[in-house]
Amino acid sequence: xxxxxxxxxxxxxxxxxxxxxxxxxxxxxxxxxxxxxxxxxxxxxxxxxxxxxxxxxxxxxxxxxxxxxxxxxxxxxxxxxxxxxxxxxxxxxxxxxxxxxxxxxxxxxxxxxxxxxxxxxxxxxxxxxxxxxxxxxxxxxxxxxxxxxxxxxxxxxxxxxxxxxxxxxxxxxxxxxxxxxxxxxxxxxxxxxxxxxxxxxxxxxxxxxxxxxxxxxxxxxxxxxxxxxxxxxxxxxxxxxxxxxxxxxxxxxxxxxxxxxxxxxxxxxxxxxxxxxxxxxxxxxxxxxxxxxxxxxxxxxxxxxxxxxxxxxxxxxxxxxxxxxxxxxxxxxxxxxxxxxxxxxxxxxxxxxxxxxxxxxxxxxxxxxxxxxxxxxxxxxxxxxxxxxxxxxxxxxxxxxxxxxxxxxxxxxxxxxxxxxx
Amino acid sequence: xxxxxxxxxxxxxxxxxxxxxxxxxxxxxxxxxxxxxxxxxxxxxxxxxxxxxxxxxxxxxxxxxxxxxxxxxxxxxxxxxxxxxxxxxxxxxxxxxxxxxxxxxxxxxxxxxxxxxxxxxxxxxxxxxxxxxxxxxxxxxxxxxxxxxxxxxxxxxxxxxxxxxxxxxxxxxxxxxxxxxxxxxxxxxxxxxxxxxxxxxxxxxxxxxxxxxxxxxxxxxxxxxxxxxxxxxxxxxxxxxxxxxxxxxxxxxxxxxxxxxxxxxxxxxxxxxxxxxxxxxxxxxxxxxxxxxxxxxxxxxxxxxxxxxxxxxxxxxxxxxxxxxxxxxxxxxxxxxxxxxxxxxxxxxxxxxxxxxxxxxxxxxxxxxxxxxxxxxxxxxxxxxxxxxxxxxxxxxxxxxxxxxxxxxxxxxxxxxxxxxxxxxxxxxxxxxxxxxxxxxxxxxxxxxxxxxxxxxxxxxxxxxxxxxxxxxxxxxxxxxxxxxxxxxxxxxxxxxx
Numbered sequence: 001x002x003x004x005x006x007x008x009x010x011x012x013x014x015x016x017x018x019x020x021x022x023x024x025x026x027x028x029x030x031x032x033x034x035x036x037x038x039x040x041x042x043x044x045x046x047x048x049x050x051x052x053x054x055x056x057x058x059x060x061x062x063x064x065x066x067x068x069x070x071x072x073x074x075x076x077x078x079x080x081x082x083x084x085x086x087x088x089x090x091x092x093x094x095x096x097x098x099x100x101x102x103x104x105x106x107x108x109x110x111x112x113x114x115x116x117x118x119x120x121x122x123x124x125x126x127x128x129x130x131x132x133x134x135x136x137x138x139x140x141x142x143x144x145x146x147x148x149x150x151x152x153x154x155x156x157x158x159x160x161x162x163x164x165x166x167x168x169x170x171x172x173x174x175x176x177x178x179x180x181x182x183x184x185x186x187x188x189x190x191x192x193x194x195x196x197x198x199x200x201x202x203x204x205x206x207x208x209x210x211x212x213x214x215x216x217x218x219x220x221x222x223x224x225x226x227x228x229x230x231x232x233x234x235x236x237x238x239x240x241x242x243x244x245x246x247x248x249x250x251x252x253x254x255x256x257x258x259x260x261x262x263x264x265x266x267x268x269x270x271x272x273x274x275x276x277x278x279x280x281x282x283x284x285x286x287x288x289x290x291x292x293x294x295x296x297x298x299x300x301x302x303x304x305x306x307x308x309x310x311x312x313x314x315x316x317x318x319x320x321x322x323x324x325x326x327x328x329x330x331x332x333x334x335x336x337x338x339x340x341x342x343x344x345x346x347x348x349x350x351x352x353x354x355x356x357x358x359x360x361x362x363x364x365x366x367x368x369x370x371x372x373x374x375x376x377x378x379x380x381x382x383x384x385x386x387x388x389x390x391x392x393x394x395x396x397x398x399x400x401x402x403x404x405x406x407x408x409x410x411x412x413x414x415x416x417x418x419x420x421x422x
Numbered sequence: 423x424x425x426x427x428x429x430x431x432x433x434x435x436x437x438x439x440x441x442x443x444x445x446x447x448x449x450x451x452x453x454x455x456x457x458x459x460x461x462x463x464x465x466x467x468x469x470x471x472x473x474x475x476x477x478x479x480x481x482x483x484x485x486x487x488x489x490x491x492x493x494x495x496x497x498x499x500x501x502x503x504x505x506x507x508x509x510x511x512x513x514x515x516x517x518x519x520x521x522x523x524x525x526x527x528x529x530x531x532x533x534x535x536x537x538x539x540x541x542x543x544x545x546x547x548x549x550x551x552x553x554x555x556x557x558x559x560x561x562x563x564x565x566x567x568x569x570x571x572x573x574x575x576x577x578x579x580x581x582x583x584x585x586x587x588x589x590x591x592x593x594x595x596x597x598x599x600x601x602x603x604x605x606x607x608x609x610x611x612x613x614x615x616x617x618x619x620x621x622x623x624x625x626x627x628x629x630x631x632x633x634x635x636x637x638x639x640x641x642x643x644x645x646x647x648x649x650x651x652x653x654x655x656x657x658x659x660x661x662x663x664x665x666x667x668x669x670x671x672x673x674x675x676x677x678x679x680x681x682x683x684x685x686x687x688x689x690x691x692x693x694x695x696x697x698x699x700x701x702x703x704x705x706x707x708x709x710x711x712x713x714x715x716x717x718x719x720x721x722x723x724x725x726x727x728x729x730x731x732x733x734x735x736x737x738x739x740x741x742x743x744x745x746x747x748x749x750x751x752x753x754x755x756x757x758x759x760x761x762x763x764x765x766x767x768x769x770x771x772x773x774x775x776x777x778x779x780x781x782x783x784x785x786x787x788x789x790x791x792x793x794x795x796x797x798x799x800x801x802x803x804x805x806x807x808x809x810x811x812x813x814x815x816x817x818x819x820x821x822x823x824x825x826x827x828x829x830x831x832x833x834x835x836x837x838x839x840x841x842x843x844x845x846x847x848x849x850x851x852x853x854x855x856x857x858x859x860x861x862x863x864x865x866x867x868x869x870x871x872x873x874x875x876x877x878x879x880x881x882x883x884x885x886x887x888x889x890x891x892x893x894x895x896x897x898x899x900x901x902x903x904x905x906x907x908x909x910x911x912x913x914x915x916x917x918x919x920x
Contacts, residue, residue, distance in 0.1 A: 001864060005789040010782035013789055014683050016652045016807055021689050027682045027774030029551050035516050038771045042763070046525030048540030050533065053524035062754055063531050071451070071481055075488040083497035083513050085505060086709040088843075091835060091895040095495030096708035099488065102441050105912035109474040115911050118709070121566040124754030132609070151754050158727075158750035162577055162610035194468050220474060222464045228471055237754065247541050248531030248755025249566060250711035262909070268709060273905035281897035285905040291569075296604035296614045303602050304567040304699070308707030318441050318484050322473045324452030329464075331457055338459035357465045371534075378537055386532045406458040 052245055055378065056408050058339075060361050060399025061190070061386035062123060062149055063248065064240045066218065066328075067403050069319050072242040076312040086268070086304070090283045096307065097282035100270040103314040110220045110317075111234040112227025113256040118268040119310040120253030120302060123237025124152040127184065127214055128159040129300055130233045130255060133264040134181040134210040135165060141180035141209075142167045145200070147189025148214060150390055174200060176207035186214040187229065190388070191397060192336070192361030193353050194223070201230035217241055217254060219359050221325030222333060226256070233257045240401075242316030243309050252309035263289055266300030268307075331402035332360035335409065339400045340364075342413040346420060352395055361399045363388065366420065370396040373419055380415040441487050442913050445477040451484055494896045495708070496840050502862050502870055504791075506811045506843040506855025507600070507648065509678055509700035516771065517704070517764035526763050531755035535740040541759065542739035546731050548766045549715075555777065556677070556694045557687020558717030562727045564757040568675065569602040571695030571714030572642070574727060575671050576610035577749040578693060578718060579640045581725040582669065585747065590639035590668070596625060598648040598847040600675060612639055619849065623649040623803035623813075627658060634662055640669035645689065646676045648847050649803060650788070650811040650855070660690025669693060669722075677701045678859075679785065679810035682778025692719045702765040713761040727752055783860035784810035787867060791858050794871035798878035802850045811857035813850050814842075820852050825881040825888055827852045832891035832899065833877040839870055 007013060014022075033041075057065035076082070080095060087093030100118040107116035120126040131142055142160070144153055144167045156167045165181070174183050183204035187197045201211035213231035218240045226234035238252030239245070257265055263286065271285030291298040320328065340362040344351050348367030366373055370387035373396060377384035385398040400409065464470075479487075496503070503510035521527065529538050545563055552561045565571040576593065583590045593612040595603045598619060607614040615633060620626040624647070641663050645653045653659065660670045672691035678701040686694045698704045698713040706712070718726060728748040729741035772780060785808075792801060792812045799814035816827040831841035831854075843855040858867055880887045892898060910916050 001786055001790045005786070005793050007789075010786050013782070013785040013807070013809070014680075016654055016809075017680070017684050018654060018657065021657060021684050023683060023685055023688065027777060028554050029769070029774035029777070032771055032773030032776035035771065038516065038767060039520060041770070042520040042526075042544075042767065043523060045540035045544050046520075046523035048543065049525035049529050050537040051525055051528035052530055053528040055537075057530060059530045059532055061532050065530070069452070071484055075485065075492070077518075078489070078492040079499040080492040080495040080497045082705045082707050083499045084495055084708045085503065085508055085510055085706050088505075089496075089831070089835065089841060090900050091832070091892050091897055092496035092840060093708075094896050095491035095493070098440065098491055098494075101912070105440070105442070105914070106474075106476055108912045109476055112474075114915075121570065121711075121758075122754045125566070125570070125752070149754070151751060154751040155754065158577065158752055159573075159609075161749070162573070162580065164611055194465070198467075220470065222470060223468050224470050225474075244527045244760070245530050246527060246758075246760035247529040247533075247538065249753065249758035250760050251754070262911070269911060271905040272910040273901045273908075275897040275900050277898060279897050281900045283900050283902050283905050285902065285909070285911070288906075290601070291605035292601035294605070295601050296608045298601070298605040298608075301569040301573060301602050301605035301609055302567070303569045303600075304697075304706070304712040305710040306566075306707075307709030308705075308711060311708065314441075315484060315488055318477050318479055318487075319451045319481070320476065321450040321452060321478050322476045323450055323478075324454075325476060326473055327452070327454050330461060331454060333464065334457055334459050334462045337462035357468065375534055375536075378534065383530055383533060402454060405455065409459070 050378065052383065055381055055383045056412065057383045058385050058398050058400060058412060059383040061397060062237050063245055064399055064401055065403055066240040066401050068242055068244060071319055072312050072315050075315050076308060081311055082308055087284060090281065094281060097270050099311045099314050100307065101272060101282050103310045104270060106314060106317045107254055107256050110217055111256040112225035113234055114259040115262045115265065116256040117265050118270055119306045120255055120267055121306060122249060122251040122253045123214065123235060124155040126235035126253035126255045127152045128155055129266045130212045130235045131156060131182050132163060132299055133233060133261060136181065139179055139181035140165045141177065142182050143170050143174045143176065143180055144184045145186060145195065146171050147191060147193065147195055148184055148186045149190045152214065174203055176203050176209050178207055180207060180209040182210045182212050184212045184214065188216060188219065188359040188361065191353060191363040192358040193356045197229045205230065216359065218328055222329030223359060238309065238313050241313035243312055250306055250309055252306050252313055264299060267302045267305050328402050332400065335404055336360045336362055336400040339398060339409045342409065343416060346417050348420060352391065360401060361397055363395055363397045365394045366396055368420060369393045376419040377415060382412055382415060438490065440913055441477045441479060444479050444483045444487055447478055449478045449480050451479060451481040501839060502866050503840045504842045504856050504858050504870060506857040507675065507846065508843065509857055509859060511703050511859035512861035513703050513705040514768065517767040520767050521760055521763045539738060542731065544766050545762060546733060546739045548762060548769065549731060551769050552696060552715055553717055555681055556717045557685030558694055559720040560723045560726060561715050561717035562730060563715045563762055564727050564753050565714035565716055566753050566758045567710060567712040568695055568697040568714040569606060570752055571716045572602055572606035573610060574716045574752055575693040575695055576606055576612065578722055578725045579669050580610060581747065581749050582722055583639055591637045593639050594633055594641040596643065596647065598849045599642065600648060603642050603673065622806045623651050624653055624806065625659060627655050630659065631662060634666045636666060638666060638668045640671055642671040642673055644673040644675050646679050646809045649813050650808045651803060651806040652809055656689045675700060676810065679781055681781045682774065683781055687719060692722060698761055698765040702768040704761045704764040711758050711761050713758040713765065725749055780860050787858040787860060787862060788812055791856060791867050791871060795874040798875055799854055802853065811855060813847065814854045814856060815850060816852035816854050819878055819881055823881040823885060825885060827854050829888035830877045833880060833888045834873050835892040836894050837873040837876060839873050
């Protein structure tokens with residue numbers, strides 16, 4: 001091959017690099033190793049982790065220990081899907097394109113909205129993209145409920161420094177003036193509480209601002225959908241839809257909107273069409289919105305998204321079905337309610353938001369700092385929940401998914417009682 | 423060569439309908455343990471009106487449907503995927519096995535640092551290796567994709583200048599740049615200014631000199647550039663920007679070409695992003711997930727996102743959130759850690775010597791393939807030797823036969839190959855951008871070359887083979903204009919196509 005290109009060594013293929021900048025030593029990274037050595041290295045690293053595999057998981061805060069049925073990755077893990085590129089050659093990519101069309105369809109069914117894209121990075125970045133859909137001349141105000149995930153607010157602050165807005169936090173009802181672009185409510189909120197989102201969104205609509213809901217897709221068998229609540233744009237974290245915890249990623253950013261805003265949606269969108277023989281097929285469509293066409297006029301810079309996670313979500317939702325979605329919602333709600341009541345009965349513990357209904361997560365005030373309790377509970381085999389320092393060092397948010405049994409909840413409450421009594 | 427062999431041989435065609443078409447009332451796949459606590463009712467005002475119309479199918483319906491769809495998709499495991507600029511190399515299976523270890527896959531992102539020392543040590547070693555490869559001081563692993571990495575780098579530029587009391591307004595980018603560059607520039611609050619190329623396809627240094635002033639925050643550059651050519655005057659370019667107080671950003675889209683040969687830091691770059699799917703073979707998943715780590719030189723470390731990894735005296739690793747000058751957070755949690763495990767596996771399986779060889783073989787394969795098809799598809803910039811990819815031009819063929827690059831691409835499909843990138847970069851007429859990657863063998867490259875030459879022959883002797891192509895796929899050419907005009911973006915929307 002070298003002869004064919006007229007060179008005597010591969011190094012001659014790099015002669016256009018000025019010698020003054022060439023690396024004149026080998027890379028200071030150990031030499032390569034065999035597959036068995038590398039597997040052993042990673043196995044020993046993985047063994048240094050605790051995880052929801054050996055700890056009973058009551059931690060949430062945007063990432064949940066929902067059950068992942070075997071069928072999801074048996075199919076999403078087929079290499080024709082995971083070793084393919086963005087479907088720019090549609091004739092060779094009908095598989096990925098059709099699954100994404102089905103994903104978009106099921107997200108619309110869930111959210112009660114008209115259109116969905118083919119995925120974004122995660123819930124927090126989906127919120128940023130939703131806000132960017134709403135900004136306009138004279139409308140730069142971004143009102144964020146204090147019940148929104150603090151990490152999502154941080155991501156919004158970071159993006160706002162570039163795009164020229166500064167999120168303002170509100171408690172209770174937002175004061176929506178005519179320069180406000182978006183009103184953001186998380187439902188259920190970061191403390192698990194069901195906010196009066198309908199009223200918030202009505203206030204937004206009355207002032208001509210867009211209503212953005214950060215939703216939990218697995219609540220939508222039992223809880224009112226973003227569409228029913230009056231949201232214009234719904235964004236959510238789709239990790240729970242068949243994706244593993246993965247220490248925070250790769251997750252799935254969901255975004256859905258009303259038809260009127262379809263041309264403002266960021267990222268890939270798949271549409272149905274026909275081929276030259278009239279057969280149904282799928283293509284990437286409305287590409288004129290995107291960075292590779294619109295360049296510095298594009299609303300979003302997203303290129304690579306989370307397609308494989310969207311494929312997993314589509315398969316998971318097909319597995320769940322409408323009845324499964326309702327069953328799952330009831331299980332979460334009932335088990336969280338049972339756990340909340342039991343924990344509130346421990347000495348010195350009180351609900352952080354007494355009397356508020358919750359879905360699968362709830363906040364309690366503890367007689368000890370939450371971080372201390374979390375560390376102590378690990379010794380007893382539990383991921384106890386997540387601390388919410390912005391609400392107080394004593395606040396612990398506990399998540400209870402459909403996976404937790406009554407026996408596990410009872411053992412958790414007993415262990416928590418021991419830790420608090422010590 | 424897979425002459426005339428259909429790519430899709432199994433399963434029914436795409437007209438078999440969606441998963442909703444397999445739905446039947448009352449059927450379901452999901453099962454749950456019986457509810458063992460008292461049932462809690464949803465308060466009336468929060469109740470959902472109508473249950474979402476998800477498909478009602480059994481597990482076997484799901485398995486057959488999605489297996490059938492997977493068979494209508496081409497991946498690197500199916501065959502070569504020479505998409506220039508996209509870098510579709512083989513994804514080692516080892517990476518999938520180790521990423522699925524429960525300690526990685528089932529770790530919750532908000533666990534105490536003390537309980538995830540394996541993951542944090544893995545990330546720390548990966549960061550060190552990325553800094554060594556790029557010549558940077560520190561790197562963040564948080565950005566979930568390259569475009570987010572670009573945004574991270576640009577916000578770091580902004581924070582750096584603001585910290586020095588400056589509000590610079592412009593960022594320079596070559597006119598051949600990937601679309602994410604100008605889009606990121608605008609979203610970071612800057613105005614993008616195009617830098618023209620010279621007749622060799624390289625940055626026009628004289629034109630650049632005329633564009634640099636005290637309003638320029640920085641320059642974004644890929645090197646080898648978007649045409650696959652090494653910017654020979656890189657030292658002069660970075661010095662020019664630095665003299666004006668501006669920063670230089672390395673778009674790592676082509677980092678896979680230079681590992682162990684030259685490092686962005688040594689060329690004078692201040693900020694580098696890396697696309698792990700391009701350089702470190704993390705699977706692209708049909709469009710994602712990716713990961714877009716960003717490395718910076720020492721003077722920019724304070725501005726990196728929060729949190730950053732920190733190693734204690736006892737060797738333990740934790741998250742440092744006390745970063746007052748940081749640009750903040752760009753992802754809900756810790757980035758695409760599941761992708762980073764795969765990148766770690768690739769980096770340390772190859773080692774420093776193996777990564778250097780990766781770049782050598784990528785260049786050898788690209789130069790070899792260019793030499794084999796040059797007679798029909800000559801290099802667009804014959805005076806600049808290509809590195810890991812090359813831009814060929816279909817202009818002579820089009821002049822002679824009227825055949826367009828897209829027709830050549832579709833004919834390649836019928837010949838059994840995924841086509842190269844076509845019509846990118848936009849600055850080249852009838853561009854065909856080819857990147858074979860280091861993982862393809864000589865036999866595969868010879869087959870691919872034969873495919874290109876056969877397509878060119880067919881253009882002269884039987885052009886209908888190209889106009890009609892592809893004919894071996896589940897669907898033939900699709901009506902994209904119709905898709906955009908009669909929007910059908912989910913089932914039940916509008917009228918089904920007639």
